[in-house]
Amino acid sequence: MKHIPIHRLSERAGIGVEVRHTSDGGKYLQEAQKLGAHRDDHYIFFMVEEGHGSLVVDFEEVLLKRRTIYYMLPGQVHHKINNSHIEGWFLAVDTLLVPKDFRRIFENQLLLQQPYNLDDKHYQQCHTLLKLIHNHYNNNTESVFYKDIMHSLLNSFIGMVACGYEVLNNTGKKQQRPSQIMQDFKNILNENFKTQKRPAAYASMLNISESYLNEALKNTTGLPVSYWIINEVMLEAKRLLYHTNLNVKQIAHEVGYDDHTYFSRLFKKTSGVTPLAFKATYRK
Template sequence: MKDIPIHQLQARAVTGLEISYFAPGEVDTDEVQALGIHRDDHYIFFLLDEGNASLMVDFRDMYFTAPALYYILPGQVHKRIEAEKAGGWFIAIDPMLVAQDYRTVFDDQLPFQQPYMVSPQQLAQCSGTLRLLTERYENEDGSPFYLPVVHSLLQSFLGMAASCYCLHTGPREQPSRPVQITQQFKRLLAANIRTVKSPSAYAAMLNISETYLNEALRKTSGLPVSYWIMQEVMLEAKRLLYYGDMNVKEIAHLLGYPDPTYFSKLFKKTAGTTPLAFRESYRK
């Protein structure tokens, strides 16, 4: 049985970020069709500054007209944006670079996240930040602070985007029970990942059965509890590698893996690179 493919950002961008600007007519319709239905292991943001575009996200057709902001969560099923008559920004971001407070804002919109119509002032601020981010990102000059500066500019954009959705007061449908469970599970996961990795333990925290938790997550994301637990483990490992100074053995023990060799193999299998290679690539 053919499963829905999951596209990994690591295969295209070793620094956890991919950003580009597309003008009207630059999005190839044949390429959109060839890419097909898929999931991503990362966030995708669009900032449309002219024209209109459409997306199919989790079997819902989304239409948005500039000026608008929209995003896709990791794991959501979608096609590539159809934007033959639109211009704007495309940003793909590793979840480890999205602060937890921002993740909570974006994830809590599931599954009804709508395009946010930005004001002229918000558009100018976001576009200005993205232009500066792109300039720094595309012109690595050997500076030891290249990536920290790039990631700091990215945080500025994410903060603006999260602020927009915090201010959003449009009509919202009442989330279904599976959506509520997914939101609660992801909050618990982020808070307890260093010590709790058992699907049954999270089900107990939510006062539901492990089977029901799995069913809820499959309905909202198409993926089981075990997938999201492993993603959160790797996310925490990446953050410790990037932001901290602990060695791999210390990180493995902190995350509950007494065998650092096993942890390293697990990291490589999931992230596509070794822990030390990941740290080196993110600290250019």
């Protein structure tokens, strides 16, 4: 494998939405197992009704328990879905259908997002909306306003989930300036880490000083800009080492280093092992 496969929603759903329940036969989970480790070019939401399951997202095991919601962002590598005891919902959504304010909440963390536990009221609201979405998705395809109704129902559900995560993460419109800077930094980091490694460049993109960006990130995460740049680079390198057959030199170029020996030294410094040792350990 030369590259990590990308699961494209447009190949399965022409309206930018796909919704399934485990009672549908677990078709998505079967397909995901066949696909193996992959990225998606869209958002995915899981809501567990009963039982439990697990999946691995960027080397971290995520446990999905009864009455929890979890989402995956476009680009995150995931695999090994264990659903032998789980009942619930799967919802795939084109990024364009997720309003900007909701995306800000979902994408506001530099570290991996966590499942959200639903109280009775929130669970019933989300469950009702998912049933409406599922019913409309499968039964009203000839309706004149099929897409409009689907997108309205979808917007309501995503809004409910975003509201829950807003409370969980203590974010929102009243957030302080450092938190907003952290979120903006993450967005541009995701788009530029392969080509831009200098903290000053990110500060320039945000129209603030490098010292202010550093201060903002230290206040919100406890760590400086340089740490998060290298962290993003090394996470992508680990994905490629684990999930592809690219060699170290190819991976170094893929993440933006012409000098693969320098890349290898940096990898060992940040990860504690060489790239080859990491590959050998994780691919046993």
